[in-house]
Amino acid sequence: MNVMMLLEMASGAFPDRPAFTDGERGVTYTYSELFEAARHRAGSIRANGASRMAKLDVSNLGTPLGLFSSAWAGVPYVPLNYRLTDDEILALLKRVTPAYLVTSADRVDALGGLDDVHAISTDSFLDAGQHPVAVEGDWAMDPDEIAVLLFTSGTTGEPKAAVLRHKHLVSYILSSVEFASAPEDDASLVCVPPYHIAGIAAIMSSVYSGRHVIQLPNFSAERWIELVREHKVTTAFVVPTMLARIVETLEAAGASDAGMPHLNSLAYGGGKMPLSVIEKAMTLFPDTDFSNAYGLTETSSTICVLGPDAHRDAVASTTEAGRRRLVSVGQALPGVEIEIRDDEGRVLGAGERGEIYVRGEQVSGEYEGKGSVVDAQGWFPTRDAGSLDDEGYLFLEGRADDVIVRGGENLSPGEIEDVLLTHPSVADVAVVGVPDEQWGEAVAAAIVAKVGASIDMQELAELVKIELRSSRVPAHMKQWDELPYNETGKLLRRVVKATFEEQLA
Amino acid sequence: MPTLKTGGRFKSAVCAGEIMVVTASGDDVELTCGGAPMVEPGTETAADATVHPDHAVGIAMGKRYITEDESLEVLCVKAGDGALAVNGQLLLQKDTKQLPKTD
Numbered sequence: 001m002n003v004m005m006l007l008e009m010a011s012g013a014f015p016d017r018p019a020f021t022d023g024e025r026g027v028t029y030t031y032s033e034l035f036e037a038a039r040h041r042a043g044s045i046r047a048n049g050a051s052r053m054a055k056l057d058v059s060n061l062g063t064p065l066g067l068f069s070s071a072w073a074g075v076p077y078v079p080l081n082y083r084l085t086d087d088e089i090l091a092l093l094k095r096v097t098p099a100y101l102v103t104s105a106d107r108v109d110a111l112g113g114l115d116d117v118h119a120i121s122t123d124s125f126l127d128a129g130q131h132p133v134a135v136e137g138d139w140a141m142d143p144d145e146i147a148v149l150l151f152t153s154g155t156t157g158e159p160k161a162a163v164l165r166h167k168h169l170v171s172y173i174l175s176s177v178e179f180a181s182a183p184e185d186d187a188s189l190v191c192v193p194p195y196h197i198a199g200i201a202a203i204m205s206s207v208y209s210g211r212h213v214i215q216l217p218n219f220s221a222e223r224w225i226e227l228v229r230e231h232k233v234t235t236a237f238v239v240p241t242m243l244a245r246i247v248e249t250l251e252a253a254g255a256s257d258a259g260m261p262h263l264n265s266l267a268y269g270g271g272k273m274p275l276s277v278i279e280k281a282m283t284l285f286p287d288t289d290f291s292n293a294y295g296l297t298e299t300s301s302t303i304c305v306l307g308p309d310a311h312r313d314a315v316a317s318t319t320e321a322g323r324r325r326l327v328s329v330g331q332a333l334p335g336v337e338i339e340i341r342d343d344e345g346r347v348l349g350a351g352e353r354g355e356i357y358v359r360g361e362q363v364s365g366e367y368e369g370k371g372s373v374v375d376a377q378g379w380f381p382t383r384d385a386g387s388l389d390d391e392g393y394l395f396l397e398g399r400a401d402d403v404i405v406r407g408g409e410n411l412s413p414g415e416i417e418d419v420l421l422t423h424p425s426v427a428d429v430a431v432v433g434v435p436d437e438q439w440g441e442a443v444a445a446a447i448v449a450k451v452g453a454s455i456d457m458q459e460l461a462e463l464v465k466i467e468l469r470s471s472r473v474p475a476h477m478k479q480w481d482e483l484p485y486n487e488t489g490k491l492l493r494r495v496v497k498a499t500f501e502e503q504l505a
Numbered sequence: 506m507p508t509l510k511t512g513g514r515f516k517s518a519v520c521a522g523e524i525m526v527v528t529a530s531g532d533d534v535e536l537t538c539g540g541a542p543m544v545e546p547g548t549e550t551a552a553d554a555t556v557h558p559d560h561a562v563g564i565a566m567g568k569r570y571i572t573e574d575e576s577l578e579v580l581c582v583k584a585g586d587g588a589l590a591v592n593g594q595l596l597l598q599k600d601t602k603q604l605p606k607t608d
Contacts, residue, residue, distance in 0.1 A: 001511060001512030001525065001527075002512075005525060005582060008582070009566060009567060009582055012566070012583065013566055013567075138546075141512040141513060141514055141525070142512060143511045143512035166512070167511065167512070171527075174527065174569065174580060174601075175601070176604050176607075177601070177604075178567070178601045178603060179566060179567020179568070180566070180567055181603075188606075198608055201608040202608045205606075205608050208567075209606075235606050237607065237608050265605065265606045267605070267606060267607040267608065269607070289605065291605040291606065291607050293607035293608065301608060302607045302608060305604060305605055305607055307604075307605040308605055333604065334602050334604075
């Protein structure tokens with residue numbers, strides 16, 4: 001079992017189809033070209049003797065080539081975040097030596113000087129003339145070999161390296177993608193970072209279904225719209241902040257319709273999608289199927305999907321519970337089980353909030369040097385908080401660590417945020433716990449006003465009191481110009497918390 | 506034939522078919538394709554070998570096949586004219602639920 005097998009099958013079934021196109025450089029690999037290139041780069045990696053293949057660059061043809069050639073060579077592929085500081089990058093790189101590093105030309109000299117790092121530029125990696133020797137023989141089929149090491153964003157402390165073995169990635173693809181299911185003119189626009197699990201999953205599922213991937217290395221809403229139109233893109237994945245910017249850009253241009261009828265499906269995930277954004281997007285893209293995906297690095301990407309029909313049913317629903325489904329992340333994929341548990345590990349019933357646990361073949365739950373955090377029955381604690389409704393729709397409530405403990409009562413920031421977001425003057429909101437002498441923790445809310453609206457804090461406090469109860473009313477409310485998000489759309493709650501703590505100290 | 510282990514790859518002795526083991530119980534079973542035991546890749550096979558007419562429905566690339574009790578699941582990685590069987594019982598084709606595209 002090896003991810004190379006996915007490419008071998010694709011290359012055998014549709015060798016001449018375009019596989020990947022770098023949207024900025026305009027160069028393309030067909031499936032058979034990618035397969036042959038992987039054979040030769042695997043030869044170079046083997047000859048070098050490195051034990052890891054690292055890639056530190058934006059998305060380009062070197063991204064799929066890096067993944068597949070390291071799988072063929074039998075070394076883990078380690079995509080690194082090029083947005084980190086030089087010191088952070090050095091620290092991560094030292095953890096994966098001896099490394100065969102492919103990076104942007106400006107970094108080759110500095111990083112190639114390190115012990116046990118063989119650095120070459122992306123251009124050299126892609127230049128066939130510099131890789132004359134093909135690897136001999138097939139790749140290993142041991143399902144337990146490590147395919148990918150992904151450093152998790154690490155909101156606290158040192159980043160952890162999540163271990164994804166070939167068996168995890170291949171089972172994810174086999175259970176969620178039908179081989180060669182994409183029509184010949186299917187094109188997918190991929191704009192998620194190459195060092196994110198969604199970027200890895202996009203490569204594998206596109207290859208196995210036979211889609212043509214258009215890569216957008218540096219996201220901007222304008223460029224995304226141009227590329228979707230230029231390549232007649234049929235499917236795309238975005239994080240919530242990207243969709244918000246696409247919607248804003250279309251609206252600023254006065255569009256009532258996005259004018260992309262060929263875009264059959266638009267999936268989103270990676271963070272909480274504001275209801276106002278998804279509702280506007282569904283109006284602007286009337287011919288497009290929307291799907292919401294929820295997954296983690298440790299689960300080889302998606303474990304839950306809210307599909308297009310569920311989106312439409314929710315919008316058309318006449319009941320509160322039905323409409324609420326639009327903010328759920330849907331139901332578990334086949335082969336994936338989900339449970340909600342309380343602090344003592346007891347399994348909770350429908351509607352009860354607790355920590356999300358997940359089990360399935362695609363779940364790794366393992367970190368390098370730290371071992372596995374999966375329990376004896378195979379359950380992985382996600383550290384995400386949430387609840388399931390009576391039909392198994394999963395609702396996310398933020399990180400389990402984000403729960404605010406006020407006077408012994410557990411409060412969910414997500415629940416309070418959802419109420420505040422219903423107010424017509426509120427564009428965005430982040431609720432955090434801050435130290436409080438009397439209660440242990442107090443509720444604090446950072447609020448962003450809609451353009452042209454003014455915020456009446458008293459009114460917001462009343463709203464929370466009526467909808468929830470007085471213990472949920474924020475003791476501290478501050479208006480912010482915008483909230484801090486990372487590049488994949490995750491709210492940086494610790495930044496909000498630290499700012500409040502500074503102001504209150 | 507050798508024990509079937511997850512990730513193991515085998516080819517048909519009588520047609521072009523090739524499979525990879527997705528899940529196996531670890532029990533010793535004989536997997537046949539086209540009526541003849543499957544062999545490890547690279548094994549020489551007789552050029553005049555033929556598919557048994559009772560084992561000739563074929564296997565299609567990318568399709569998964571399972572025993573009735575689901576103790577064995579294999580993926581067809583190269584199409585062939587032979588059918589897969591364990592102890593003379595033909596394997597069944599497993600359906601992949603069509604999911605919305607998410608990545």
